[in-house]
Amino acid sequence: MHMLNFSPVVRDTNSGALLVCIFVKLFVKIALFQIKAFDLEQSLQEVTERYEKEKQKRKALHNSLIELRGNIRVHCRIRPLLPFDDAAGHSVSQDRRRNFSEKAAYAADDETVLVKCSRPGHASVNKTFQFERVYSDLESQDAVFADVAPLLTSLLDGYNVCIMAYGQTGSGKTYTMLGPQLEENLAFPIEEESELGIIPRATQEVFRLISEKPPGSYWVEVSVVEVYNNEIFDLLAKDSYGKVFGVKRDVVTTREGKSDVPLLTHETVENASEFLQLVNKGLQLRVTHPTLVHAHSSRSHLVVTLTITTVVFGDNFSTLWEDEQTGQRLNKEASCTFPQKMRDNKSTSSSRASSPVQFEATEKMKQVKTRLQLVDLAGSECVGMSGVTGAALRETSFINRSLSALADVLGAIAEQRAHVPYRNSKLTHLLQDSVGGDAKLLVMLCISPGQKYLTETMQSLGFGTRARQVQRGQVKKKNFPVLSKGK
C-alpha cells in the first residue's frame, strides 16, 4: 500500500529530475555552443583582420614599388647555409653541424631582422635591421617574386629597373635570381617551375605585359655579361661556327656620361623560352668553383640585361619627354633600326613584340629604350672559411675587392660626395647607371642565420642598411604617347 501511494510521487520526482537534467544538459550545450560560436566568430574575425592587414601591406608594398623614386629598396632573404659534405666527399662532423644550425639571425617580422648572439669568447650582439621586406626561410620563390613583379610594370611604363642579389657565398643569391642550378650548369630546370628564380620569372612577366600592349610596339633584346677577375666577358658572343664563347669586352663612359660596353652582343628574343635557351648557353660559360662553403660557387658577377625598345609614333616626339633637352637629343638620335631578325620577318613567334611590316609602313616613328638589369653578384667570402688556394684565391680577392668598390660607391652617393669612384672597378663602372643613375633599384640581400656566419651576415646587413641610406635624384621616367589597342 505504502508503495502504491508513493510510486506515482517517485515516478513524478524521477521524471521531474530527468526533465531538469535534460534542461541543464540542453542549457550547457547551448552555452557551450554559444561559446564555441563566439570563439569561431572571434577567430574568423581575427583571420579576416589578419588577411585584410596582409592585403593592405601587399598593396602598400606594390604601390611603393611602383612609386619607388630615387631611393634604393632592400629586401632581405634569410636561409640557413647548411654544411654539405664537401666537394672532396668529406663528411661534416656533428659538432660543426650544430655550430652551423645555431641561429643568430631571425626574421622578427616581415620587415625586421633580429641578430642576437652571445658566444663564449665573442662580443655579444643584439641588433635589429629594418628593410622594406624580410623573408624567412619558409618563404617561397613565388613570395619573393610577387614583391618584385610591380617593378616590371614600371619597366614598361618607362623606367629603367635593376634587381641585384648581394650576400656571402652560398647564401642563396643564384637560387634567388635564377633558381636551383644543375650540375651541367643549366640554369633553368623547367620541371621545377615553382623553384624558378627572379630572372626567368621576370622575363615571363615582361612578355606577358607586352602581350597586353598594342601589337608591334615593343621588342626585347638580351645581353649576358660576366665580370670575372675584374674583366668583362660577353657570354653571348659567337665564333664563326655560331658557338658561344666568352669574349673580353671593355666598359666605357659615353659623351652623355652613361656607361656602355661597345660591341656587346644583344640578341633579340621573342618569348620567354627563347630567352631561357639563350641565357642557358651563356651561363654554361660562367665560371664556378667548389669551395668549403659552397660546392658550386659562382666566381663571377653575372649581369643579364633585357632592353625593351618601344616604338613611338608621331611628330611631337621631343615634347613627350619631361626634360626638353633629352627629348631633343633623343629625337635626333632615334632611328628605327630594327633588329635583323625582325627586318627579315623570320620570326614564327606569336609575341606581339614583332610586327616589322607595320613598322616599315610608318614614317614618323622613334624608339624609346628602357632597361632591366638583373644582377647575380658573386658572394663575399672569408678565405679562412672557404679554404680556397691558387687561382680560386685570386678570384676571391677580385670578388671581395669589387664588392667593396660597390660599397664605396654607395657610401660616396649616400654622403653626396662630388666624386663617386665608379671606375675603381669594372663592376661598378658597368652598373654605374643603375646604382647611381636613373634606375629603380632593388637589392635582394641573402643572409644565413647561422652563428657560424655571424661576421658575414653582419657585413651583408650593413651593406643593405647603407644602400637604404642612399638618396639619389628623382628616378626619371621616359614618357610614351598613349597608343590605343589596334592602332
Ligand SMILES: Nc1ncnc2c1ncn2[C@@H]1O[C@H](COP(=O)(O)OP(=O)(O)OP(=O)(O)O)[C@@H](O)[C@H]1O
Ligand atoms: N631558399 C632556398 N631554398 C632551397 N635551396 C636553396 C635556397 N637558397 C639556396 N639554396 C641552395 O643552396 C645552395 C647555395 O645557393 P646559391 O648557389 O644560390 O648560393 P650563392 O649565394 O649564389 O653562392 P655563391 O656566391 O658561392 O655562388 C644551392 O644548392 C641552392 O640550390
